[in-house]
Amino acid sequence: METLKKIAVPSLAILAFLAFWEFIVWINDWPNYKMASPSDLPPAFARYSHLFIEMGWQTLWRTVAGLGLAVIVGTLLGMAMGFSKIARDALYPLLVGFNAIPKATLVPVIALIFIGQHDFNTVLMAFLISFFPIAVSVGIGLSTLEPEYRDILRSLGASKITIFRKIALPKTLPEFFGALKVSVTLAFIGTNLVEIVSPHGRGLGALFKSGETNGDYPLMFAVLIALAVLGIVLYYAVVALERIFAGWAERPQG
Amino acid sequence: MTNLIEIKGVTHAYRTKAGPLPVLDNLDVSVPEGEFCAVVGPSGCGKSTLTRLIAGLMKPDQGEVWLHGERVTSPRKTVGMAFQNPVLLEWRTIIDNVILPLEIVAPRMPRRDREDRAMHLLEMVGLKGFERKRPSELSGGMRQRASLCRSIVHKPDVLIMDEPFGALDAFTREDLWQTMRDLRAAEPFTCVLITHDLRESVFLGDQVIVLSGRPARAQHVLNVDLPADRTIESLYTPKATEMLHLLRDQIRIAQGRDGVPH
Ligand SMILES: Nc1ncnc2c1ncn2[C@@H]1O[C@H](COP(=O)(O)OP(=O)(O)OP(=O)(O)O)[C@@H](O)[C@H]1O
Ligand SMILES: [Mg+2]
Numbered sequence: 012m013e014t015l016k017k018i019a020v021p022s023l024a025i026l027a028f029l030a031f032w033e034f035i036v037w038i039n040d041w042p043n044y045k046m047a048s049p050s051d052l053p054p055a056f057a058r059y060s061h062l063f064i065e066m067g068w069q070t071l072w073r074t075v076a077g078l079g080l081a082v083i084v085g086t087l088l089g090m091a092m093g094f095s096k097i098a099r100d101a102l103y104p105l106l107v108g109f110n111a112i113p114k115a116t117l118v119p120v121i122a123l124i125f126i127g128q129h130d131f132n133t134v135l136m137a138f139l140i141s142f143f144p145i146a147v148s149v150g151i152g153l154s155t156l157e158p159e160y161r162d163i164l165r166s167l168g169a170s171k172i173t174i175f176r177k178i179a180l181p182k183t184l185p186e187f188f189g190a191l192k193v194s195v196t197l198a199f200i201g202t203n204l205v206e207i208v209s210p211h212g213r214g215l216g217a218l219f220k221s222g223e224t225n226g227d228y229p230l231m232f233a234v235l236i237a238l239a240v241l242g243i244v245l246y247y248a249v250v251a252l253e254r255i256f257a258g259w260a261e262r263p264q265g
Numbered sequence: 266m267t268n269l270i271e272i273k274g275v276t277h278a279y280r281t282k283a284g285p286l287p288v289l290d291n292l293d294v295s296v297p298e299g300e301f302c303a304v305v306g307p308s309g310c311g312k313s314t315l316t317r318l319i320a321g322l323m324k325p326d327q328g329e330v331w332l333h334g335e336r337v338t339s340p341r342k343t344v345g346m347a348f349q350n351p352v353l354l355e356w357r358t359i360i361d362n363v364i365l366p367l368e369i370v371a372p373r374m375p376r377r378d379r380e381d382r383a384m385h386l387l388e389m390v391g392l393k394g395f396e397r398k399r400p401s402e403l404s405g406g407m408r409q410r411a412s413l414c415r416s417i418v419h420k421p422d423v424l425i426m427d428e429p430f431g432a433l434d435a436f437t438r439e440d441l442w443q444t445m446r447d448l449r450a451a452e453p454f455t456c457v458l459i460t461h462d463l464r465e466s467v468f469l470g471d472q473v474i475v476l477s478g479r480p481a482r483a484q485h486v487l488n489v490d491l492p493a494d495r496t497i498e499s500l501y502t503p504k505a506t507e508m509l510h511l512l513r514d515q516i517r518i519a520q521g522r523d524g525v526p527h
Contacts, residue, residue, distance in 0.1 A: 159352045163415075166320045166425075167369045168340040177368070181356050259356040259399060 047232040055233040062218060063237055069214040070202055071241060073130065077137020078198040082191070084138070085145025092146070093153025093179075110143040114201060118208050129212060133205040140201035141194035148190035152183030185260035188253035195245050203238065215241070267334070269455045270296040270319060270423060275328030277314060278480075288314050289325070290480035296472075301449065301456045303466035305512065306476030306484075307520045312459040315481075316425045319457060320344050333422060342370045345421035345454075349428040351412035353400035360396035363387065363414045370419040386414040389451065390444050406437035410444065417454065424456045431461060439497055442468050446495065463512045464500055467491070473508075475515040485515045 029049045036048035091098040121132050156179055164174045206216025215234050222230035272294040278285040288311035296302040306312055317323045318330055321340040330337040353362045363383040367374055387396055390410040400408055430438045460466050466473045470489050477484040491499055499505055
């Protein structure tokens with residue numbers, strides 16, 4: 012009963028939303044080039060299904076690669092800031108300054124530095140836009156670890172690495188996954204940004220762009236839907252990982 | 266009998282923004298093997314600092330700390346620690362929390378033996394049946410019991426406790442005193458207990474050291490000549506009352522309020 016409810020409620024909400032959309036387009040008698048209606052979308056998907064799969068895959072792997080890079084670099088930066096006050100004082104203003112730059116302005120810069128490296132540029136942007144929350148959360152998680160937690164192992168002569176592995180790392184996992192949920196969305200934005208802006212790009216962003224160029228509005232809307240679905244999949248993949256690795260941090264509901 | 270813990274002329278100051286803050290001043294403490302040493306003193310006088318020095322987590326500016334005839338310069342595997350905060354790892358079950366020191370001290374010990382050892386202790390402190398629970402599912406007193414088990418699971422020579430019962434209600438605290446007494450009877454260890462509770466110091470201690478206000482010296486050492494198998498009732502005997510009065514007066518002196526009406 013509970014699971015049925017869990018599936019039925021969101022499904023009904025989506026159906027209601029689609030019906031509302033269809034209704035608005037129908038009552039205003041909007042033509043396709045002004046606003047596509049949901050009933051236009053399945054034909055668009057069907058016509059370009061191979062493109063959706065190919066471009067969707069491009070967008071997916073580049074987002075995941077950028078995010079993976081962000082996890083590695085962000086964690087390393089966070090560790091440096093968490094363990095060393097000097098590193099924290101040195102890195103923090105740099106990171107904050109870098110993060111303040113609207114990332115859209117970086118697209119042409121990157122495109123100029125690495126001309127034609129479309130895959131590389133896309134992954135790079137996904138990474139640049141998404142590593143900051145991870146670095147900050149890991150840094151704060153490590154530097155605010157209560158000294159007693161460290162002392163229970165340090166008093167036994169455990170090495171710094173052991174203390175990190177057994178205590179500091181698992182203890183910061185909830186913060187890490189909190190940041191990862193933000194980062195995955197950001198990386199996705201970064202990927203699409205480059206895909207849309209780059210001439211001769213690939214990925215769903217490029218498909219969107221080609222829909223625009225050809226005045227194929229149903230295709231554009233179909234891409235938006237595909238992006239939403241992909242975004243949801245990525246987000247819930249992170250949630251699933253969080254359940255596995257940091258499920259202990261979830262308070263029992265009561 | 267040899268002294269297991271020997272603190273000789275330890276002086277220590279923290280370097281703060283406002284200049285050096287002297288915390289310990291030429292402190293001497295000796296604890297014979299198997300004895301229970303309770304340390305009381307005004308708040309902020311340097312008791313936690315003393316525990317960190319004994320554990321080798323810090324080095325004193327001057328003076329020496331000896332354990333088992335060896336000079337302490339760094340942490341050693343034969344020490345156990347417990348704090349006011351039980352600091353259990355929320356992602357581990359209770360039994361895995363208790364096992365933690367064994368993973369450092371005896372990395373080759375089979376998992377089976379570790380669990381047996383942990384279960385044995387958990388049973389002794391009355392946590393049988395809770396070993397697979399998470400810390401968040403236990404009460405404060407139960408968590409502190411688990412923390413106690415963890416601090417002695419690797420059979421340390423020296424157990425160092427910094428106000429381990431400070432955050433518990435009075436009845437739970439008395440329960441834990443008795444648990445502590447039984448644990449010591451079952452497997453002897455030398456113990457340094459920091460406490461704010463004079464009754465606790467008399468119930469558990471073989472000697473009670475009163476530290477002066479900061480910077481702390483050993484202001485008074487009281488030998489508790491009560492029988493080893495004390496009960497809570499023992500605290501209401503004339504002898505115990507007399508000792509508690511004496512400690513109370515010493516604390517007043519340590520706080521620098523001697524002569525002030527009380
Ligand atoms: N890392 C540190 N740096 C600077 N000063 C410190 C540091 N740790 C403790 N102090 C100062 O040293 C003094 C003694 O601290 P300590 O924690 O040893 O006292 P304590 O006797 O344990 O106090 P309490 O009874 O409140 O637990 C305090 O005044 C404290 O402010
Ligand atoms: Mg203290």
